[in-house]
Amino acid sequence: xxIAAFFVGELHDNGFNASALAGVEAVRxxxxxxVTVFSDIPYDQSVMAERLEQAAAGADLVLFIGGQGDRVTxxxxxxxxDTRFAVIQGSVQGDNIFSYEVRQEESAFLAGAxxxxxxxxxxxxxxxxxxVRPGERGRAAYVAGARLVRPDIRVLTSFCGTQDDxxxxxxxxxxxxxxxxxxxxxxxNGGRTGAIEACREAERPQIGNATDWCGIEPxxxxxxxxADIGAGIKRAVEDAEKGVEPTGxxxxxxxxxxxxxxxxxxxxTDGVLGAVREIERELAQGxxxxxxxxxxxxxxxxxxxx
Numbered sequence: 001x002x003i004a005a006f007f008v009g010e011l012h013d014n015g016f017n018a019s020a021l022a023g024v025e026a027v028r029x030x031x032x033x034x035v036t037v038f039s040d041i042p043y044d045q046s047v048m049a050e051r052l053e054q055a056a057a058g059a060d061l062v063l064f065i066g067g068q069g070d071r072v073t074x075x076x077x078x079x080x081x082d083t084r085f086a087v088i089q090g091s092v093q094g095d096n097i098f099s100y101e102v103r104q105e106e107s108a109f110l111a112g113a114x115x116x117x118x119x120x121x122x123x124x125x126x127x128x129x130x131x132v133r134p135g136e137r138g139r140a141a142y143v144a145g146a147r148l149v150r151p152d153i154r155v156l157t158s159f160c161g162t163q164d165d166x167x168x169x170x171x172x173x174x175x176x177x178x179x180x181x182x183x184x185x186x187x188x189n190g191g192r193t194g195a196i197e198a199c200r201e202a203e204r205p206q207i208g209n210a211t212d213w214c215g216i217e218p219x220x221x222x223x224x225x226x227a228d229i230g231a232g233i234k235r236a237v238e239d240a241e242k243g244v245e246p247t248g249x250x251x252x253x254x255x256x257x258x259x260x261x262x263x264x265x266x267x268x269t270d271g272v273l274g275a276v277r278e279i280e281r282e283l284a285q286g287x288x289x290x291x292x293x294x295x296x297x298x299x300x301x302x303x304x305x306x
Contacts, residue, residue: 001240003027003035004055005063005233008048010164010190011039016210016229017189020065020088023230027237043130043163048072056080061240063088063233067132073097086236088229089134091249098246100236103253103260104134104209104227105141106283108185109290110262111207111225112145113279115183116153117272118205118222123154125181125299127173127195129163129188138187138209138225140294148288149275156181156299163189170194175301177202185209185225196220212263223264231259254284 005024007017021037028035038055041048049072056062056076062085064073069087077085077097090099115124126142128135139157146153156179160172169191173184177198185207186195192208196217199206205222206213210229213221231252239246254260262280264273282288 001033001060002058003033003061003063003237004059005035005037005065006041006052006055006069007037007039007065008041008043008068009066011037013164013189013192014211014213014216015189015192015208016187017065019210019227020229020233023228023233024063026230027233033237043068045072049076052076053079056083056085059083061086061237063236064090065229065233067091067134068130070099070133084240086240088232088236091133093249098236098239099249100232101134101249101251102227102229102232103251103290104225105137105290105292106254107225107227107260107262108138108187108209109141109145109283109288110276110280111185111209111223112142112147112155113149114145114223114262114264114272114276115142115185115207116146116148116150117275119150119153119182121180121182122150122152123156123180123182125173125176125184126155126157127169127176127184127186127188128159129161129169129191131159131161135159135187136294137292140292141290142185143294143296144291145279148279154180155296157294157296158299162191164191166191166194166197168194170198172301173198174202176299177204179299183207183222214263214265218265221265222268223262226261226263228259231256254280255286
């Protein structure tokens with residue numbers, strides 16, 4: 001089977017795309033498929049559509065990595081009815097389009113609970129880039145997890161418009177820290193470096209996402225909302241191999257094993273960790289639900305237009 005893996009933004013980002021790339025490489029290493037990677041696609045709808053056309057040409061299966069695929073895949077897929085499209089972290093469905101989602105919002109919910117339990121100021125931050133549905137659900141989950149633990153917590157939540165521009169992410173993270181946030185949860189790609197620099201300069205910790213950032217930058221990251229995007233890729237490829245056509249979005253979460261988790265640094269106290277692990281058990285057993293929407297205020301740095 002000829003597989004095209006399609007990545008928007010920086011490929012080696014130590015985050016979302018890197019987690020997905022590991023899944024793609026695992027498929028390649030089986031030796032059963034011819035895998036081509038299309039990477040560093042800019043977040044521009046017309047460019048994404050043009051490059052997706054190129055990826056679909058001659059492919060049996062296109063793996064679109066990221067919720068951006070919801071917007072551009074249907075039109076391209078309609079022109080390639082014999083090609084199967086799988087949107088990883090998407091929601092779109094069609095005759096030849098299937099969506100697979102690793103429920104990163106569950107680990108984001110745990111990240112919110114952790115941040116609220118850990119915070120000394122009663123103010124916590126959230127910084128994401130593109131306003132896509134997975135990011136919006138992650139933000140809603142983070143806020144809900146925090147308010148479950150501490151209903152009066154103040155959350156400075158922002159979508160800064162870029163996943164990869166470090167100058168912008170550093171400025172937005174630094175502004176949140178200056179305005180009282182003593183811990184920030186980031187859902188970024190290559191632009192996470194800017195937020196890391198802001199946290200390092202302010203001597204404040206960060207919670208990462210997608211991969212285990214505690215092992216990459218332990219002096220900055222106190223926890224990480226892990227979501228193994230490769231698990232969604234593996235399932236999408238397996239379904240294509242078997243000719244399975246899911247009737248709805250395929251989801252993988254806490255109930256399904258180790259693809260979703262909150263990892264913490266070794267020096268996290270039992271008091272903080274115990275409270276979060278109890279919430280994790282409640283989620284895994286289906287006794288807590290994670291909201292998908294947030295309708296509260298959003299934070300803007302001084303001088304930035306809303």
